[in-house]
Amino acid sequence: MTRIGVVVFPGSNCEYDAAAAVSQLGATAEFVWHSATDLSDFDGIILPGGFAHGDYLRPGALARFSPVMEVVARFAEQGGAVLGICNGFQVLTEAGLLPGALQKNRGLTFLCQPTTLIVESTKSVLTRLATRGQELRIPINHFSGAYTCDDATYAALEANDQIVLRYKENPNGSRGDIAGVANMAGNVVGLMPHPERAMSTLLGSADGRVLLESFLSVPVSAG
Amino acid sequence: MIYPVIVEVTLREGIADPEGATIERALPALGFTGVTNVRAGKSFRFDVDAQDEASALAQATAMAERLLSNPVIENATARSGASR
Numbered sequence: 001m002t003r004i005g006v007v008v009f010p011g012s013n014c015e016y017d018a019a020a021a022v023s024q025l026g027a028t029a030e031f032v033w034h035s036a037t038d039l040s041d042f043d044g045i046i047l048p049g050g051f052a053h054g055d056y057l058r059p060g061a062l063a064r065f066s067p068v069m070e071v072v073a074r075f076a077e078q079g080g081a082v083l084g085i086c087n088g089f090q091v092l093t094e095a096g097l098l099p100g101a102l103q104k105n106r107g108l109t110f111l112c113q114p115t116t117l118i119v120e121s122t123k124s125v126l127t128r129l130a131t132r133g134q135e136l137r138i139p140i141n142h143f144s145g146a147y148t149c150d151d152a153t154y155a156a157l158e159a160n161d162q163i164v165l166r167y168k169e170n171p172n173g174s175r176g177d178i179a180g181v182a183n184m185a186g187n188v189v190g191l192m193p194h195p196e197r198a199m200s201t202l203l204g205s206a207d208g209r210v211l212l213e214s215f216l217s218v219p220v221s222a223g
Numbered sequence: 224m225i226y227p228v229i230v231e232v233t234l235r236e237g238i239a240d241p242e243g244a245t246i247e248r249a250l251p252a253l254g255f256t257g258v259t260n261v262r263a264g265k266s267f268r269f270d271v272d273a274q275d276e277a278s279a280l281a282q283a284t285a286m287a288e289r290l291l292s293n294p295v296i297e298n299a300t301a302r303s304g305a306s307r
Binding site for chain 2: 058065146
């Protein structure tokens, strides 16, 4: 994939980091305002971190009704690669494109720290170049990052290999230490940690590269 | 007619409620020692222009399911907000 659309909602604030990371890896990133209704120029879509629509009501609750989400859903349905980072993950769960929900952190504190992630599945567009069991040092930066779902959903996630990343040490009370999940087909992925902030050893870690390289290595879908 | 409505949103049974738990832990320090099962939630008050109260409540329930709550983790109930 060479053309990535980075969706910008009012209140997004990680779109520049996401675009910079994509460009650093040789692809082009273009911002897509949340009122857009055409994604035909793009091979892949990133929903970046931030506080879309102020996170009013619940994180992602209002963003899921932004016009762009209808075309993101169609893009995903046709097999297009969609990645939600942090707030983008929250938007994808609210939109029903990913199972479960993100709740306030256990301890009710905003967490901004490095975490160690374990790659649980390589079946997703985010981990196809990674190795199962690989440990990645990637920072988190969130207040509502505790992944929650009912027992039936959790069992289905495990059975279908949809749990993409787990925390080595659970920072926020996430069910099953989950840091990221995929949809059944593996083309839609959401994660709370920020791979776009782990692109250079000079700045702490370059472990985000394998994730974003995976995303960019996805063949362009026919859809 | 205009019908005032109250929608209450709470976390579903079995979903961890860190806010409720924190409030419950704080209450004994204020001398309220007999309080258990604290659940934190949200309430919304608004007016609906509808044919009758049942239709106003039905609309409020639909709003609660689509927007005001996340059914994956929350329950919502709509009731009349008229003071009697």
